[in-house]
Amino acid sequence: MTVSKTAEKSSEKPAETAKGRKDASEGPGEALQLGELSEQLGYVLKRAQLKVFENFLRCMASLQLTPAQFSVLLLVEKNPGRNQTEIASTLGILRPNFVAMLDNLESRDLCARIRSTNDRRSHILVLTDKGKAVLARAKKLVATKHEARLNELLGPSNREALLGMLSKIANEF
Amino acid sequence: MTVSKTAEKSSEKPAETAKGRKDASEGPGEALQLGELSEQLGYVLKRAQLKVFENFLRCMASLQLTPAQFSVLLLVEKNPGRNQTEIASTLGILRPNFVAMLDNLESRDLCARIRSTNDRRSHILVLTDKGKAVLARAKKLVATKHEARLNELLGPSNREALLGMLSKIANEF
DNA sequence: CGTTATTTGATATGGTCCATAACAATTATC
DNA sequence: GATAATTGTTATGGACCATATCAAATAACG
Numbered sequence: 001m002t003v004s005k006t007a008e009k010s011s012e013k014p015a016e017t018a019k020g021r022k023d024a025s026e027g028p029g030e031a032l033q034l035g036e037l038s039e040q041l042g043y044v045l046k047r048a049q050l051k052v053f054e055n056f057l058r059c060m061a062s063l064q065l066t067p068a069q070f071s072v073l074l075l076v077e078k079n080p081g082r083n084q085t086e087i088a089s090t091l092g093i094l095r096p097n098f099v100a101m102l103d104n105l106e107s108r109d110l111c112a113r114i115r116s117t118n119d120r121r122s123h124i125l126v127l128t129d130k131g132k133a134v135l136a137r138a139k140k141l142v143a144t145k146h147e148a149r150l151n152e153l154l155g156p157s158n159r160e161a162l163l164g165m166l167s168k169i170a171n172e173f
Numbered sequence: 174m175t176v177s178k179t180a181e182k183s184s185e186k187p188a189e190t191a192k193g194r195k196d197a198s199e200g201p202g203e204a205l206q207l208g209e210l211s212e213q214l215g216y217v218l219k220r221a222q223l224k225v226f227e228n229f230l231r232c233m234a235s236l237q238l239t240p241a242q243f244s245v246l247l248l249v250e251k252n253p254g255r256n257q258t259e260i261a262s263t264l265g266i267l268r269p270n271f272v273a274m275l276d277n278l279e280s281r282d283l284c285a286r287i288r289s290t291n292d293r294r295s296h297i298l299v300l301t302d303k304g305k306a307v308l309a310r311a312k313k314l315v316a317t318k319h320e321a322r323l324n325e326l327l328g329p330s331n332r333e334a335l336l337g338m339l340s341k342i343a344n345e346f
Numbered sequence: 347c348g349t350t351a352t353t354t355g356a357t358a359t360g361g362t363c364c365a366t367a368a369c370a371a372t373t374a375t376c
Numbered sequence: 377g378a379t380a381a382t383t384g385t386t387a388t389g390g391a392c393c394a395t396a397t398c399a400a401a402t403a404a405c406g
Contacts, residue, residue, distance in 0.1 A: 032252045032260070032263045033252055034248070036247055037248060039336065040244070041225055041323055041335075042222070042225045042226055042229050042319075045218070045222045046222055046240070048218060048346070051342060052214055052215045052218055052346060053215055053219075056215050067215045067216070070213075071210055074209055074210050077208075078205075079206055082205060083383075083384090086205060090204075090207070092220070092223075093364090094366090095383080095384070095385085096365080096367095096386080096387090097364065097365080099385060099386085113384095121372045121373065121383040122372095122383055139209075146214075146215075147213075150346075153346065154341065161331075161338075163212065163214065165335050166220075166221040168326060170220035170223075172326060173225060173322065173326065257355065258355080267393070268355070268356085269394080270392075270393065271355090272355070272356055286355090293400085293401060293402085294355070294401045295353085295401095
């Protein structure tokens, strides 16, 4: 084909069943047809993920915690005494990229690196008292504002089903 | 608290119910407890999305199409005669970032920009013959390798339920 | 008509996230 | 004790995302 470089006065094809889409009568712009896109798992998944993260950030605005930072605090709380490599790798964060992240959390006095006496190469990660307090407040915000929103949108049983399917995909795809 | 800057010979706390996790007997490293993380919507959603994209790229390796590029081709095919702004915005892509993307697709002769005669500012987007052919092959690959994987993992009815819930989240969260 | 405002594609630029290579200090291996 | 491996770190580059700005074209409006 190679397509002629100039359109012939608007009519590549009368557009399916006519209606004269883009000639004279232009309403509010006319929404595009998503078509098969709305059935693509990756597409819908990505859009949902963006919306969820966006909502998460709004809920956490007062605490200034990103999803990634929240996950670090949760994991450190649940697994005290672990070093950077262990925490980072289970979160899928590469060690080099984890450094700046910890610098941030540590500068805000939310967690601390402690040089291990077993292996003086590694830094053991611990939540500070402030970190524990902030995490506790974060959990409440997430529960009451964020996850609650999901419940009222899908219902508890659907919510559970969704989480289950996503976990399955995350682990077995 | 402010945490003493050196750990006292490995024992921030005996770790829940003992078992002497990190002292002497170290097996394969001992997996960390995800805890509440595995119930966090955002966390599971993000991980699932990464896995799905990763799988998509593998399936499309022969055609060298990313999820974003595939979505552009799909949308242009379904909505011929639209300009860059329209295609980009419905995909959530900002106009400046869409330029390089189109440069790429156009350089590979998959789509073409046609200066509109109605409005000589805008470029109308069209798939080339090669673009249509590649998209057709891409659709088959996605259907047989990618989405099929999802079906055998969840079953058709669960797949439909998942897509529905994700769409709801993407649109109403 | 002409002047101003808006739109479209494009460039430049900066930020964030992700990935790789390399390094010093420390520990493990042999 | 010499060599290899590990830990945290730095440097760096790529991919993606966001904003400001621009020239060309069009729209709006006096």
